[in-house]
Amino acid sequence: MYRVSHLPNGLTVATAEMPHMTSVSLGLWVGVGGRYEPVELNGVCHFIEHLLFKGTQRRTARQISQDVEGIGGYLNAFTSEEVTCYHSKACHERFPELLDVLADMFLNSKFASADIQKERAVIKEELAMYLDQPQHHVQELLNETLWPDQPLGRPLTGTEKSLDYLTRPRLVTYMRDNYVAGRTLFTAAGRISHRQAVQAVTRLSKRFAPGPQPRFSPAAAGQDRPRVRLFTKDTEQTQLALGIRTCSRHDNRRFALRLLNTILGENMSSRLFQVIREERGLAYSIYSSLSYFEDVGTLTISAGLDGDNLTQTLKLIRRELQRLATSVPPVSEFRRARDYVLGQIDLGLESTDNQMMWLGEQLLGYGKVFLPGEIKRRLSKVTPAEVRAIAREFFRPERMNLALVSPLKSDRGLIRMLEL
Helix, strand or coil: CCEEEEECCCCEEEECCCCCEEEHHHHHHHCHHHHCCCCHCCCHHHHHHHHCCCEEEEHHHHHHHHHHHHHEEEEEECCCCCCCCEEEEEEHHHHHHHHHHHHHHHHHECCCCHHHHHHHHHHHHHHHHHHHHHHHHHHHHHHHHHCCCCCCHHHCCCCCCHHCCCCHHHHHHHHHHCCHHEEEEEEEEEEHHHHHHHHHHHHCCCCCCCCCCCCCCCCCCCCCCEEEEECCCCCCCEEEEEEEECCCCCCCHHHHHHHHHHHHHCCCCCCCHHHHHHCEEEEEEEEHEEEECCCCEEEEEEEEECHHHHHHHHHHHHHHHHHHHHHCCCCHHHHHHHHHHHHHHHHHCCCCCHHHHHHHHHHHHHHHCHHHHHHHHHCCCHHHHHHHHHHHHCCHHHHHHEEEEEECCCCHHHHHHHHH
């Protein structure tokens, strides 16, 4: 069901034909994100994302939203460390309108000085909002701790200082130099044929400028002991984020790591949820998640809890990490985790949105589209012993990084608790 075409100027068009669906989801992707930014331009990709909604030569900001919402669709965007995506969805008959709006935003945005000034203020309010949300703030502190003084450790939104530095010439120049045809991808999923999508994009393709491929510096992961970052704040809860450096998305160990994460903390059946919430009642929210990049990756354990329960919770987290590193998971638990992951892949790809996202993430992340069946096959080959092996490899003190937003005044003793 997946087809990919590369146009002469470097543009890529990929489709997932789902003829039984009513909708079509369309994504316009650029293989550039926060880690491509020099320090003085921190936040530029996110700033550009905002500005592309503020008006073009043909449409005002209101008309951009009306031209999609007025046909029963929706329009949105996101910026991550390695990609930026503008996406929309509507009835399949409205595909030409969706494409026209996204292409207009991408090619014809005005970057009006007044809009830049207003949006700079809006993003500063966004920064303030995140600082008022300890569960978000702690994740940014963790990134700074995992990747100090490098792009992966900087906030995607930028800082007040970097936002003030982002003048119109710098924004326009960055977009011109980095949003090039060879890093631009259209993905469409739903009731649409590949031929229809390719023909429609080809008509626009000459307006997408070629250019050299943007590059980023590899992440520096030098660390010889655990690190702790405490932000003292008068809050009702302590927010905890424990980040463990793992492997990149290209590493074959990622399949065993996916099952390990499910056993550890991905769902309500997981060890962390059962031990810390259900058995001990120490936290309302406790879970683990994975992040993969081109050259590195992380497993993050996140929790919100009463500060008085912090020591006990950390000891229990450490105990569960040690259990995974020293004991092969029981066959019944392993099978439940494997079947959960396989089922989530199938359920996640039922919608046109998720199929469109699958295409973009696969092509920009790997340069090709992995069939879901291939991913499931690789996961099915993982053994319980492999789960223990990667736990033993990754759950080591020199890979541990702890961030806290808490009323605590001192982090004394916390590093010792991470020395497994």
